[in-house]
Amino acid sequence: MKANRLVLAGSFCWNKDCPDYGLVDQGNIVKYGRTRKGTQRLKCTTCEKVFVENKGTVFYGRHHNPKEILECLAMVAERNSLASIHRIKGIKEETVMSWLREASNHVEQIESLLLANYPLTRVQLDAMWTYVGHKGEKVDIWKNPIEAASGGALP
Structure with missing residues (x-):
């Protein structure tokens, strides 16, 4: 992923093996519940990996x-x-x-x-x-x- 602008952590997939890795606002990131502490979980619909909104x-x-x-x-x-x-x-x-x-x-x-x-x-x-x-x-x-x-x- 080439860093050339600031984006929100939940606007792209963090999985380096995903075909949509680093592509911003592709529509592949959806909300996927919350953690016990209340942090929003997100899921990439392309690779099915789950991460939290404050990653990075x-x-x-x-x-x-x-x-x-x-x-x-x-x-x-x-x-x-x-x-x-x-x-x-x-x-x-x-x-x-x-x-x-x-x-x-x-x-x-x-x-x-x-x-x-x-x-x-x-x-x-x-x-x-x-x-x-x-x-x-x-x-x-x-x-x-x-x-x-x-x-x-x-x-």
Whole structure:
């Protein structure tokens, strides 16, 4: 399957042996019930293979729900330490790190798609991710910070 645009995981067959593998919106993918946890199952009518709608995402195969994963990733983005996330949410630091690694893989895929399909430079992408990281807020940077001794009065 050649990756040249972003598509939903449930819009193509994931089976590499299927004749319709990677073909988007061919009508061969149908809903096929739900898992015990409520995740939508899908079935390819060509090869009869079944998969879940979150295959290929950060949430695939995780024991925590997507809302909890996103909350933890947002806490990391807000510069909370892994130890503080563990204290607040009760989720192991190693678990959050594995989510971060998986999320970073998806960022790399998104960047490669953007670079391949749009006239963007690496600098423009860095600026975009900085903007996303700051949520569009302008950040004031003090050019001449006032230095005072601890407990000293400001001039």
